[in-house]
Amino acid sequence: MKELINTPYFGLIISILTFELGIYLNKKTKLSLFNPLLVSIVLTIFILTNFNIDLETYNKGGDLLSFFLGPAIVILAVPLYHKIELLKANYKAILIGISAGTLTGILTIIYLTNLFNLDLGISLALIPKSVTTPIGIEICNQIGGISSITVAASITTGILGSVIGPFICKLFGIKNKVAVGVAIGTSSHAVGTSRAIEIGETEGAMSGLAIGIAGLITVFLVPILLIIF
Incomplete structure (x- = not known):
């Protein structure tokens, strides 16, 4: 488990899974409060803080997502x-x-x-x-x-x-x-x-x-x- 956490895959998997859960909740409830990005942020913070995972470890995969911000805007x-x-x-x-x-x-x-x-x-x-x-x-x-x-x-x-x-x-x-x-x-x-x-x-x-x-x-x-x- 520790080996997975210390790889870029961890940040990617957490980000994608929490965002997908946010999309699911948003579609099910039809409530704007359950914005997928907001849900993803809250859940990611919850996971990192409760399992004592530092931000640098998460960012190994999180930074890969940030790389695609530019193309996503284009x-x-x-x-x-x-x-x-x-x-x-x-x-x-x-x-x-x-x-x-x-x-x-x-x-x-x-x-x-x-x-x-x-x-x-x-x-x-x-x-x-x-x-x-x-x-x-x-x-x-x-x-x-x-x-x-x-x-x-x-x-x-x-x-x-x-x-x-x-x-x-x-x-x-x-x-x-x-x-x-x-x-x-x-x-x-x-x-x-x-x-x-x-x-x-x-x-x-x-x-x-x-x-x-x-x-x-x-x-x-x-x-x-x-x-x-």
């Missing part, structure tokens, strides 16, 4: 390609919506971290929380934040967005498919996009587009806003 371009005509017809509204959402997210974090007088490293780590994890980590490293906090904040943001995003759209009567996709993708990146794809192909395509554009806007805006504020 593949989101496929549904966008299928909706390219819709993108051309609404590109102005889409760009304005993504820009407004990204700017609001960054300014909100800057304001709240200053309000609560948080440590500078934590504040800088939280700024890129609404962009996809690979981009967020790079931004965090460039501005001097704590990357592990960025990862945790990004995942939490994605899960919350996927859970409450569709509910908020219904609450405010937002029925336009393009608007729903842009809102979810801009605020909750890849995790939210997986939920948007479940809602519909158009929502998924627009959400996938929002991930990339929001990431680019964040890369350009963050250094400027940090100088201003």
Whole structure:
């Protein structure tokens, strides 16, 4: 057993099994609370802490999954390609919506971290929380934040967005498919996009587009806003 734990297969097996269990619970209960990623995270933490398995051992396999984050984001371009005509017809509204959402997210974090007088490293780590994890980590490293906090904040943001995003759209009567996709993708990146794809192909395509554009806007805006504020 110890030999298996000390190999990359352990991290892979635990991650896949817990995620599959999360998918099963989500389908059975139909509850957004049982988000597969959230279930996987909670169960993985439970297993590691209760069996005294250190994070480095788990990461031997976990890092292999992280390697595929980039390709997984790129593949989101496929549904966008299928909706390219819709993108051309609404590109102005889409760009304005993504820009407004990204700017609001960054300014909100800057304001709240200053309000609560948080440590500078934590504040800088939280700024890129609404962009996809690979981009967020790079931004965090460039501005001097704590990357592990960025990862945790990004995942939490994605899960919350996927859970409450569709509910908020219904609450405010937002029925336009393009608007729903842009809102979810801009605020909750890849995790939210997986939920948007479940809602519909158009929502998924627009959400996938929002991930990339929001990431680019964040890369350009963050250094400027940090100088201003």
